[in-house]
Amino acid sequence: MSEIATASAGAVDPRLGPPIIEVRQAVKRFTVNGQPMTVFDGLSCSIEQGSFLSIVGPSGCGKSTLLKLISGLEPATDGEILFNGNRVDGPASGMIYVFQQYTKSIFPWRTVIENVAFGLQSHRKKLSAKEADDLCRHYVKLVGLEGYENFYPYQLSGGMQQRVVIARALICEPEVLLMDEPFSAVDALTRAILQELVLKIWQTIPVTILFVTHDVEEAVFLSNRIISLSKAPARINDDVSIDLAYPRDQIATRGQDHFHALSQRLFSSIFLQEKAGHADPQV
Amino acid sequence: MKKRWPGFLLILVLLAAWEGASAAHLIDSLTFPRVTVIFESWWRSLVTQGELTRQLMPSLGRIFMGFALAAIVGVPLGLLMGTISMVYRLLEPITEFIRPIPSSAYIPVAILFLGIGNEMKVFVVFLACMFPILLNTYGGVRGVDPVLIDTGRTFGLSRTRALWQIILPAALPSILTGMRISLGIALIVAVVAEMITGNSGIGYFILDMQRIFRVPEMFAGIFTLGLLGFLINFIFLRLEGYFLRWRGTSVET
Numbered sequence: 001m002s003e004i005a006t007a008s009a010g011a012v013d014p015r016l017g018p019p020i021i022e023v024r025q026a027v028k029r030f031t032v033n034g035q036p037m038t039v040f041d042g043l044s045c046s047i048e049q050g051s052f053l054s055i056v057g058p059s060g061c062g063k064s065t066l067l068k069l070i071s072g073l074e075p076a077t078d079g080e081i082l083f084n085g086n087r088v089d090g091p092a093s094g095m096i097y098v099f100q101q102y103t104k105s106i107f108p109w110r111t112v113i114e115n116v117a118f119g120l121q122s123h124r125k126k127l128s129a130k131e132a133d134d135l136c137r138h139y140v141k142l143v144g145l146e147g148y149e150n151f152y153p154y155q156l157s158g159g160m161q162q163r164v165v166i167a168r169a170l171i172c173e174p175e176v177l178l179m180d181e182p183f184s185a186v187d188a189l190t191r192a193i194l195q196e197l198v199l200k201i202w203q204t205i206p207v208t209i210l211f212v213t214h215d216v217e218e219a220v221f222l223s224n225r226i227i228s229l230s231k232a233p234a235r236i237n238d239d240v241s242i243d244l245a246y247p248r249d250q251i252a253t254r255g256q257d258h259f260h261a262l263s264q265r266l267f268s269s270i271f272l273q274e275k276a277g278h279a280d281p282q283v
Numbered sequence: 284m285k286k287r288w289p290g291f292l293l294i295l296v297l298l299a300a301w302e303g304a305s306a307a308h309l310i311d312s313l314t315f316p317r318v319t320v321i322f323e324s325w326w327r328s329l330v331t332q333g334e335l336t337r338q339l340m341p342s343l344g345r346i347f348m349g350f351a352l353a354a355i356v357g358v359p360l361g362l363l364m365g366t367i368s369m370v371y372r373l374l375e376p377i378t379e380f381i382r383p384i385p386s387s388a389y390i391p392v393a394i395l396f397l398g399i400g401n402e403m404k405v406f407v408v409f410l411a412c413m414f415p416i417l418l419n420t421y422g423g424v425r426g427v428d429p430v431l432i433d434t435g436r437t438f439g440l441s442r443t444r445a446l447w448q449i450i451l452p453a454a455l456p457s458i459l460t461g462m463r464i465s466l467g468i469a470l471i472v473a474v475v476a477e478m479i480t481g482n483s484g485i486g487y488f489i490l491d492m493q494r495i496f497r498v499p500e501m502f503a504g505i506f507t508l509g510l511l512g513f514l515i516n517f518i519f520l521r522l523e524g525y526f527l528r529w530r531g532t533s534v535e536t
Contacts, residue, residue, distance in 0.1 A: 071437060105431065110529070
């Protein structure tokens, strides 16, 4: 009895495993309009398996770039990224990137179920047609799109399109889901519902989520750990463990004093940097 | 369709005015025979005696043959130019040089190489159709959003599979636009080639009827071309609407 009671009360996170991703002395330089720009100059961090880690920071600090480096979609200038102990050089199987611009990432010529099936086709091939179809329907249902299987993306709202993109990623059973401001383009209520959906998924299936957002409260609500980056060249400004109990609730969790204290702490440090940045004539 | 009746009404009014003006000898009835006379000879040359039909068939054959060949060559070449920069650098200058030359200017050259038979006409139609298809395919491929390409990469798609599963469908609207432009050009070029070589086809028919002063038949040929162009475009738009049904915008027909 006592064990059950402890579980339902929700420890911080019982599932954290060994490090699944390690960023070691990552350097990233760009050339923007002929001007060299250093995004990272030796950034290191380690992410445990099963984490829900959010990356926050002032605009332009390289949050998305960090995610792109980890995913292997963009190469690091120097240093290395390890995924399960293997060096990442190119998009690694086992990691799926969920883009901020879901309208550009969804396949408009495929229906909902065909979009989801794309994820399956690209990863698992040993299923019969029936099994594949059942699995697609399962994931469509998981993201709450039952009944919309044969709709084309143009017939769906933005929030629904993002659900399709999430289902398409989840069906590959990725070890790591890299989400780049996935809810920044949907309205506030849809965002709240999608946040609950992602949390539910994270608690249901064994997946590590790396989540980039500019919304500190969103990060606190979702994550068990938040990394706050400084302005470029970015270093880790703050690394906060979010000890709010799971399952989290949009109303109850957000009503807690501790939620506000954490949000306040992260927000103030980011905001001060952002403000300092705006005084800079370069911005 | 329903909202277009004023336009069709205007056509009827103009035809009626033509009929009246010709009957009343307000316009030269030899150059502009009465519309009823034209329709009568149209019916005769198209159905009863079929001399127009006999000339229409070879024209249709070379239009579709030339167009199909252009699509078979133009689409893959455009895909290659859009995806492999080496191919682009190799072919872009020659494309830019040949493209502005009016297609009818190839005809004399084509006659030298291929004679005045069907091969020459198919070749000229092919060449004229090639460039709109090639350039629109290439443009469509270049216009594919980088996020879509990266989506393929994060799912571990090989380059070949990305070409089939992402680039081709994403470029399809542009490819189909190129094809539709080509079909219009095919009709023009086929008719010009037939007029120059003068041995078969609807272009030959129109010119021949003009020379022997069978003016109603000449107009019948011209009307047939108008109708043919309309029908080809109509059918193609329907096909386009089907293939691009995922865009959700109804195509104007």
